[in-house]
Amino acid sequence: MPPLIEVTHPKGIYLPEADLWLDPHFGVKRAFVSHAHSDHVARHDLTFCSEITHQLMVARKTAKKSGTVVSPELREVFEWEGWELRLLPAGHIIGSAMLHLTRKTDGATLLYTGDYKLRQGLSAERCGLMQADTLIMETTFGLPKYRFPPLREVRAAMHEFVEQTLVAGAVPVLLGYSLGKAQELLRALHGLGVPVMVHPSIAQMTEVVLPHLGELPEWRLFDAARAQGHALIFPPNAARSPELRRLGRCRFAMASGWALDPSAKFRYGVDEVFPLSDHADHPELLETVQIVQPRRIYLVHGSTREFAAELRSLGHDARALGAVDQLELLF
Ligand SMILES: [Zn+2]
Structure with a gap:
């Protein structure tokens, strides 16, 4: 088995080997932006995002002074340095995408969900998950009491x-x-x-x-x-x-x-x-882990510690990444 792709959290989610930040809240050299919500106002030298997210960022003027924006087609493999990069639909809001990475030297993989949901909404493309060795997932509704009605x-x-x-x-x-x-x-x-x-x-x-x-x-x-x-x-x-x-x-x-x-x-x-939500509920979070079959799981947003403990009790290598983002709880 190849070694896992390294994930750190200096003040945001960072992949040191690719020198790539995931949804950073401040300007960086290279960033992946999962969707056009809120505060991605910072200027990045290079931004990966979906085409619709780019259009929305331009409309919201959050991409006004941004550097290069690269928008690969959803699901297509995009070759970048030593990586294969894929944007997958996240089902969160229109244009939202997950990032799937493959390290070409040994085939190690990583999936970053960003905000997502598995339920099929009316305004966003259905979420498409892929197997990955490392899974970084959001757990906004990570407690068992969060189970949305049909x-x-x-x-x-x-x-x-x-x-x-x-x-x-x-x-x-x-x-x-x-x-x-x-x-x-x-x-x-x-x-x-x-x-x-x-x-x-x-x-x-x-x-x-x-x-x-x-x-x-x-x-x-x-x-x-x-x-x-x-x-x-x-x-x-x-x-x-x-x-x-x-x-x-x-x-x-x-x-x-x-x-x-x-x-x-x-x-x-x-x-x-x-109870109309853009996020995965607790059963969907568990289903995600079953589908992705990761060797290691990092959790961000919401009930990270509680959900990490639950996953560990099920035999997974799961850990909370960084501090809980209380701002997320407002919406
Ligand atoms: Zn969002």
Whole structure:
């Protein structure tokens, strides 16, 4: 068996042999960026990411002053120095990718999941895992209590919420992050026959990925004067905007995996919560390990220590990597 590919965590995930950082939060020489969420604002000399992620980073101006960006086709082998590099769909949000590396001298392999889920959503390509000797995986929902209900049940409950709110003469407002969750919500409302209005930040992201999204309901930019009779999709941070308050009676629903926590409604200050998540739940995390069959597992984000202990009890070489990123828990 070839020696494992070395993984370190000086202040982010780093592969010293390839001199490659994985989703670093600061500027580096060479980086892999798994998806276009949040804070990858730093300039990297060389960035590997999917083509859609690149387009989204340009739209969000996070790639404005970036150096060279290389976007290999998903699933294609990309030869790079002494490595074979593959981007695999991660199923997290549109454009999200995992990184699979093979060291050409001896065939040692590594898979970095980034944020991912195995369930098939409506707005992201289905996740495609590959066997690897070393697995670096996210464990945002790494506790056994996190088991998401079937997606069709969640969508049916959201439809009911929208319809009942409209019947009651109020405006339904679904809350979800502008990139990823908002497009999933938009897709989920297709077929309901209710027109949708979206916040400007959501309209901007949706326009970028429009050619890659499937069928959408009738949707337009939010206009307070004409909002009655529509379902609204807003990012959580805009839920208290004065424009919404002027609409009169709104009912708010948050779409998040944290909806499984009993206090979620209270914590988000909303009328309803729906457990619609972009992340793998606990059964999916275990399934991932079964499919990838790694010799060593590194865990990042969320319940890393707890899930590492569980994996060790099942006979795996598993360890938490770096500090728990509390910011991840907010969404
Ligand atoms: Zn993400």
